[in-house]
Amino acid sequence: MEIVILPNTAEVGRLAADQIESLLAGKAHAVLGLATGSSPLPIYRELEQRYQSGTVSFARARAFTLDEYVGLPDGHPEQYREVIRKEFTDKVDFDPANVHGPAGNAAGTHYACQAYEKAVQAAGGVDLQILGIGTDGHIGFNEPxxxxxxxTRIKTLTEQTRRDNARFFDSLDEVPRHVVTQGLGTILEASHILLAATGANKAQAVRHLVEGPVSALCPxxxxxLHPHVTVLLDDAAASQLSLADYYRHSFRHKPDWQKL
Structure with missing residues (x-):
């Protein structure tokens, strides 16, 4: 696991976009794992700018999203397929047919989850998975x-997660209690995992992620346990790390030939 501490969210977005641009330059049909939430937004904004300037294209790329609320009607603005479309894929040249998400309203959800797993495998697996992290340490919607x-399965959200997400709805009562999410085992099969976290409210979760024990209490x-994880942090999100100075030192002295 490589920990990279950067001065601000714009730098987090830039460095992540560098990695994605490099991946697509060598493999135009690469499979990206897309996350929602506030943490990936600087990445998507930077990729949008690069697409507009002609330095990157997603025309042949494929994508799988992490999760979806259960019970929101199709077209609801907070459905994650809608969020990903509005925040990213509609702003670049992604083919909508190549962007896949788990079904939150499918009849026979158990079988729909199995079908989603098979679809990821049939695509050859995820080349680069973008992640954020919840204040309770969840990734995707894998709660403690x-x-x-x-x-991939149905999960019940914790009340903390529902409160954290209430800002996207008119009230807490409107936040669904259930989601479909890729599992931790599913996420760990991605070739490269890139997790972004910014802000002091993520500092405790980041500390448990990076320097705590491997535990179901912090998913x-x-x-x-993964051989290729890059954690991109701003100073605030890194503020509780005991070895922060070492992580900064390591990145400053990283060999030029060594990629993220």
Whole structure:
């Protein structure tokens, strides 16, 4: 796991976009894993600017989203397929047919979850998975207590997560209690995982992710088991890390030939 501490969110977006642009330059049909929430937004804004300037194209790329609310009607502005479309894929040249998300309203949801797993596998797996992290350490919607080997399934949201997400709805009562999410085992099969976290409210979760034990109490800590994880942080999100100075030193002296 490589920890990169940057001065601001714009730099987080720039460095992540560098990696995605490099991936697509070598593999135009690469499979991206797309996350919603506030943490990936600087990445999407930077990629949009690069698309507009002609330095990157998503015309042949494919994408799978992490999760979806259960029970929101099709077209609801907070459905994650709608959020991803509005925040990113509609602003670049992604083919809508190549952007896939788990079904939150499917009859036979268990079988729909299995079908989603098979679709990811049929695409050859995810080349680069973008992640954020919740204040309770969740990634995707794998809440504390999730199995480290879990697959795509229905989960019940914690009240903390519902409160965190209430800002996107008119009231807390409108936030769904259930979601479909890729499991931790599913996420860990991506070739490269890039997690972005910004702001002091993420500092405790980041500390547990990076320097705590691998535990179901902090689902993101499962990323310690993956061979290629890059954690991009601003100073505020890194403020509780005991080894922050070492992480900064390591990145400053990283060999030029070594990529993220």
């Amino acid at each position: 207590g999730s199995s480290l080997a879990s697959r 993101a800590s499962a990323l310690q």
